[in-house]
Amino acid sequence: MEHGAIFGWTMLWIIFWGIVGGIVTPRVYERRNLDVSQARLGGTAIGAATGPIGLIPLWVFSPTLSSRWITAAGLLIVAILAVAFARADPNNLCVTNGGFVASQLTNGIVIGIIYSLMALGLTLIYSILGVVSFAHGEFYMIGGMVVYYMSVSALFENANPLVWLLGAAVVTFLMGVAFERMFLRVMNTGQIERPKEYAILVTFGLAFFLQYATQALVGANPVKTQRFFPFPNLDIPSQESAWLIKTTSGNIRLFDAVSIPNPRFTAAAIAVILLLMLMWFLYKTWTGKALRAVSQDQQAAAVAGINPNTMNTLAFGMGAMLAGLSGATLVQVFAWLPQVGIPASARAFVIIVLGGMGSLPGAFLGGLLVGLVEAAGTGCIPDTTRAAAYIPAYGMVILTLTLLLKPTGFFGREL
């Protein structure tokens, strides 16, 4: 960075006024007997965005803080940071090259869709069992491993990649079901004291077990599959001026600016299809409606003739399957190791906390946002080694901020 100081001081200014707003505003609202539920988040956002200019009127007039104000303040913070970044580092590709920015954003959304798929599984489990599965990343890892080992096995080598995906889905679903039956079923029978803490530890133990069991079985060498489906060659509108779409077998190029690699595109396309299927299942079939009913009120659902135990098992199996499927689509994008599950599950935690635990639209939105933040982080930060090391940390900063300022996330229910 040429003028790193500009960016650093802007950050400090934002953080300082954010903390001031976050601490003082709830006190002010409490003293005036106003609704304090949004005061901490609102105070922080407005403080960070406008500094004393916005905070003093806020404290004097103390208006009702609507989500719209907070969103506006949040966007303003992003804009200020972007301007400060552009001033600090005017030669950065993210500032000078619009095509590069568009490419990064598109790739962020593309990868975000797959993150959403995984986080949807986690949020589904949480909404029905009330448990965060710390082994979610391990199901993701196993999904990818199953696809890889099917793709190199003599039996399935020449099968359609969709068969591999099906195999991953079946394996992870059955593992999820078996684990739920053996270890989580007892939570509802009253045999276990403090079931929530039990669930945290037992899923943590499962993660530990699965990760090293996989490593013991297949070794710790990175593996990667070929791309599932090569693109057909397309040049639209014509071969001479293919400004709209131009594809080679490994890449797609839109508007001469946005370039998406084939594996990511295929993975995202599969993820979109799976998301649509999941929505259809949850909203149109009896079983899906029963699942949602249990997530709203377990006892009322039981009264209506829905067996909560069956739904718990189904939900955990489906959650594990969604994680496995997102891993299965991504094994053609990233090198696969028994340890890939750890950052993936950390990311899924960030997404569901950000979106609101147990909220399906929240998980989707959160996934896209995290994808975008990661793309911006990798593309724009000048020091590439440092950027790569910090990417998991950004997510964790988001997680920490959400937990401190608005633990219910975007669409979460009250705690």
Add this chain to the structure above:
Amino acid sequence: MNLNRMGGWVVGTLGVIALLVAPVWLTNSPYLMHLAITSFFYAILASSWSLLAGYAGQFSFGHMAFMAIGAYSAALMGYYVRFTTAATNLCRELSLGGIWIVLLNPQGVTQTNTPNCLEMAKATMPVGAIIMQPPVWAGLLAGILMGALFGFLVGSLVLRLRSTYLALFTIGFSEILRAVISAEIDITQGQSGLKMSPLFPGGISLFGMEFGAAAKVPPYYAMLLLFLISMAIMGWLASSRFGLFIRAIREDEEAAAALGVHVVRYKVLVFVVTATIAAAAGVIQGHYIGIITPNILIILQMSLVIAMAVIGGLESLVSAAIGAIIIEFMLELLRNSFDIGPFSVDMTTWRLVFFGALLMLTLRFRRNGLIHPLITWFSRRNVGQETVANRAAAAAAPDA
């Protein structure tokens, strides 16, 4: 004092004496000494985690982060702080009654052209000025203070968070710390780690014997001492009102608050106490091993501590500590790979699989752990007979 309690004291005292004299036999085997030191290290961590999770019900996955904070504070102090008797006028420094505490500038790993300010200042400093590395106890003090500070910060941040949210937050805290340490290569040297001086750089004489800096006996006693001190502190806390209050918070926070327990104070306190103990263990272990890297923060390490505490017995400090010692020895004993017919079994990985499975099965079927029931069985086996005898005596003399 009844017989059972006395038996407990006798067994405990014998155990401590056995640990104190063990080096007499172990001293010929540096490997076993190393194993013993490491197992005390894990015992400190597992028992302090059991105070946090088992007694207070705060299931934190960030315990290794506190340990790392302690170790890194001491290591960074050894790298970047010097005590001198004269001002350098080049470095950032603080005068303290004739002694200057000098803060060196990081020289970096990638570009080594940043000059060391102290080296440059030597030319201008008066002849005979003494430049001293901070002693080990100063690093220990710094590590403990930083551990307490971060315990306080994390403890006050997680006050409102319950079970799952707390677990997510602390896992996040630990991962952020690991990312920062790995990324700030110029200061922490990233994955290559920071070297730490031996615990007793000039050697030490114990019981009339001289031990060099690399000897295993002094670190054995240092770690054992820390283990015993921390067990004594935590045991005293757990059996005092503090222990009662944190268990009340574990069972029901609102009810505890309604009965007059200062929930905020005790939650923060339990984080400060356990973080401090973990940090102290980190400092001693770092000095003993001689190097500290961000890999001590990987999830596996936290998983091992959890497995030790849970398999030993989460709701008892002594059980967690004994569990840690036994598991650390078993982990080493199970290290040898072997072949079954054409298959070679890589035990370095399979032993972890075994402990993962054991962790899950213990949680599922033996919530009190595997060691704790044994302890209660030994300490309470006569209670039934005594009660029967007392009742019989009471029935024989109803007017007594």
